Amino acid sequence: MSSHPPAKRSHRGPPASDLTGPQRDQSAEEQVQIHETVLPGVGFRHDFTTRRGRQLGVVSHRTGRRDLVLYNQRDPDATQEVVQLTSAESEALGGLLGSSRITRTLTGLQQQVEGLAIAWLSITRGSPYVGGTIADTQARTRTGVSIVAVLRDQTAIPAPRPDFAFQPGDTAVVVGTPAGVKALARLLGA
Amino acid sequence: MHAAVLLLELGGVLLGLGLLGRLAGRIGLSPIPLYLLAGLAFGKGGLLPLVTAQEFIQVGAEIGIILLLLLLGLEYSARELLGTLRAAAPAGVGDLLLNFPPGLAAGLLLGWGPLAAVVLGGVTYISSSGVAAKVLGDLGRHGNRETPVVLSILVLEDLAMAVYLPVVTVLLAGGTLASSLLPATLAVAAVAAVLAATLRYGSTLSRLVFSPNDEVLLLKLLGVAFIVAGAAQAAQVSAAVGAFLVGIALSGPAARGARALLSPLRDLFAAVFFVFFGLQTDPRQLPPVALAATGLALATTLTKLAGGWWAARRAGIATPGRLRAGAVLVARGEFSIVIAGLAVAAGLHPQLGPLAATYVLLLAVAGPILARLADPVAARLRRPGEPRPPGPQTRARTSPAELPPPAPLSKEAEDAPSA
Numbered sequence: 001m002s003s004h005p006p007a008k009r010s011h012r013g014p015p016a017s018d019l020t021g022p023q024r025d026q027s028a029e030e031q032v033q034i035h036e037t038v039l040p041g042v043g044f045r046h047d048f049t050t051r052r053g054r055q056l057g058v059v060s061h062r063t064g065r066r067d068l069v070l071y072n073q074r075d076p077d078a079t080q081e082v083v084q085l086t087s088a089e090s091e092a093l094g095g096l097l098g099s100s101r102i103t104r105t106l107t108g109l110q111q112q113v114e115g116l117a118i119a120w121l122s123i124t125r126g127s128p129y130v131g132g133t134i135a136d137t138q139a140r141t142r143t144g145v146s147i148v149a150v151l152r153d154q155t156a157i158p159a160p161r162p163d164f165a166f167q168p169g170d171t172a173v174v175v176g177t178p179a180g181v182k183a184l185a186r187l188l189g190a
Numbered sequence: 191m192h193a194a195v196l197l198l199e200l201g202g203v204l205l206g207l208g209l210l211g212r213l214a215g216r217i218g219l220s221p222i223p224l225y226l227l228a229g230l231a232f233g234k235g236g237l238l239p240l241v242t243a244q245e246f247i248q249v250g251a252e253i254g255i256i257l258l259l260l261l262l263g264l265e266y267s268a269r270e271l272l273g274t275l276r277a278a279a280p281a282g283v284g285d286l287l288l289n290f291p292p293g294l295a296a297g298l299l300l301g302w303g304p305l306a307a308v309v310l311g312g313v314t315y316i317s318s319s320g321v322a323a324k325v326l327g328d329l330g331r332h333g334n335r336e337t338p339v340v341l342s343i344l345v346l347e348d349l350a351m352a353v354y355l356p357v358v359t360v361l362l363a364g365g366t367l368a369s370s371l372l373p374a375t376l377a378v379a380a381v382a383a384v385l386a387a388t389l390r391y392g393s394t395l396s397r398l399v400f401s402p403n404d405e406v407l408l409l410k411l412l413g414v415a416f417i418v419a420g421a422a423q424a425a426q427v428s429a430a431v432g433a434f435l436v437g438i439a440l441s442g443p444a445a446r447g448a449r450a451l452l453s454p455l456r457d458l459f460a461a462v463f464f465v466f467f468g469l470q471t472d473p474r475q476l477p478p479v480a481l482a483a484t485g486l487a488l489a490t491t492l493t494k495l496a497g498g499w500w501a502a503r504r505a506g507i508a509t510p511g512r513l514r515a516g517a518v519l520v521a522r523g524e525f526s527i528v529i530a531g532l533a534v535a536a537g538l539h540p541q542l543g544p545l546a547a548t549y550v551l552l553l554a555v556a557g558p559i560l561a562r563l564a565d566p567v568a569a570r571l572r573r574p575g576e577p578r579p580p581g582p583q584t585r586a587r588t589s590p591a592e593l594p595p596p597a598p599l600s601k602e603a604e605d606a607p608s609a
Contacts, residue, residue, distance in 0.1 A: 037338050040274050040345045041265040041323070045333060059332045062446075069333030075568070077335040077511030 047071075058090075066090040117178040119185065120151070123170040127189040135162035143183040145176030192242060199243035203232060207461050218328070218562075220321045222523045223554045225461050226547055229468015236473055247466045254463030255528055256419045256433040257456040262319065262348055263437015264445050264452075268388035271438065274345045281339065281501035282346030285519075288493040290315040296486050302539045305361055309533040312354055313546050314490045318523025319344040321554060325518055325561045336502045336511035340518050343501060348434070351525060352381050355428040358529065362536035363426065373426045380427065384435045396444035407444070408451045430528060460524065467527050467547065470534055475544040483548035491556065494519045510568030517564040521557020526550050 037045045039059070047057025047069075055071035064087040072080040085093065123130060129137050139145055150157045150164065151171040157164070166172075172188065174181055206228055207221075214221035231237045240247075275282075293314030297307025322344055331337055356377040360370035388395070399414060401407040415436045422432025440448060498516030507515065530546030533539075 038270060038273055039332065039338055040270040040341045041319075042332060042341065045338070047333075057333055061332075067330075067333055071333075071335075075508065075510045077507045078514070078565070079330065079333040082330040082333060 116175065117181045118175050119181045121172045121174055121185050121188050123166045123168060123172065123188060125168040129166050129188055130168050132166060133162065134160060134164050137187065139184050143176060143180040143187065145174050145180040145184045147172050147174050149173040196242045199240050200246060203243060203465065218558065220324065220523060220554050220558060222464055223551045225464035226468045226551055229465040230471055230473045232465065233469035234472055244469065247462055247469065250459050250462035251466035254459035255430050256415060257452060257459050258524055259430040259434040260415045260437045261452055261456045263434040264440060264449050266345060266438060267441055268385045268438060271345060271349060272385060274342045278342035278346060281343055281504060284500055285343050285347065285497040286315060286350065288497040289490060292486060292489045292493055296482065300482060302542065306539045306542055308361065309358060309529060309538065309542065312358065312529040313526040313549065314486060316347050316351065316525040317344060317494065317519045318521045318525065318554065319348065321521035321523050321557055322518050325558050334511065336507045336515040339502050339505050340515050343519060352431050352434055353377055355431050356426065358532060359428040360426050362532055362538065376425065377427045377431055380435060384439050388439045388441065393442060396440050396442045399440060400444035404451060407447050411448050411452065464527060467531050471543045471547045475541060476548055479541050479545040480548055483545050483552065487549055487552040491520050509571060510565065513568045514564040517560040520553060520560050522550050522553040
């Protein structure tokens, strides 16, 4: 710890899939070890090494500016690229990276867990439940499947309430047994 | 008539400084050496001696020192200072042991007496944090792994100043080493008290000063800083240290607002301060000390390089980074002049001012150039045909605590062109 003045501490980032219960895949156990370094008079630096050996980091200036830095492979102490981001730009970038993480996590879940299926079911114009609510489908009673989120116009509505009404073009994210998911897909006309 | 001449002279000086600053920016130099040269030109024995503006410039120089140190204090929070002190103390001590003795020895060898030697030790010890910060920003090195090492050394030098300046102030006032003990202790106690109070009540202090109205904030800040600086001067703790402590004590919105409001003022009065130092120096006295100044500059370039190299190596940085760390620290600037200015004001050895001016002229120019050269030089030093191992392993060699999760040698690393 004393090797890198001034103060340095490292903490493990959240595992990529802590939402999703038991995991067996190696990638799911991957934890990103992020180092935090104080830059006196400037701000902070956070950095980590990717699985494939690239080192990258973010310098957070006190002014709100963020530098996205990529380290040089031949001289690992030096930055090879520095991308200056305003606070709005760094938020936008964070959003992009963060949402892809959720998608990947969900995709991974479907492949990894035996006996558990996750699926994206489209509510088409011809579906019997267009205009109907989640309660109307009685999905859980009839198929044992939970509707955990609805995707509408590129945004996710997590944990929709029973009185949530479907519109054509919605996508229901459902979790259950493979047979139950199939049954619900038939029911929703997806 | 007097007022007209004063305005004409001041306007001429400021316009000249503006043009010099622009020139410095164009050629990637620190403006400090150019301001010093301007001061030499306007002073006694210079090209264009000023008649009436001297008085204003003298007061402006005092304000310049206070603003320089106030803004420096504002850069740091108490937490950062303490954290740095804990983590990087050996690097700071190494820096001191390497860079104070050359100036001390030079003063003694020149036969200027122990007091001038102590002053010269301070002049050679302290790097220019202004120049270093600018170089780090310009070269995009904030993300580099040696940068925290560089910044910690700069922080520790600034903290050391808080003890050194009161001692020198007392010694210059004719006191003995023993009589400087009290102000020095007082200064250390004041620094400790301010740090402790800031950690505990920092937000309250800052809220008292803070105002959403820029005008009110500016006036309150300057008022507090000048009062504390004046009180510190009266207690022989040195005005500069008082201003530094005010800067450290402020945090949060007050500090952010203060930085934004005071930076332009600092730039103005710091420029006046450098001119003032140049004014006091007779250019005809430069040639006799040129040789000594050049020798001292060469020696202390090497000691700074060595200090930065060693500190970076301690932190597990590889060769190119060690070279970069050392080179960034070579520049001397504002604080060397602050220290020398105290001695000149006290009428110490007449050649001390010219020596310090020449020394800073050399290193404020050479420092940024060396910092830029570090990368190409490091690339040459690396023997061809000997590829460096990829990052994680290099770092793990000296800092096992930071060992990243074991990963198979990546395809990317294999694909990378070897050096």
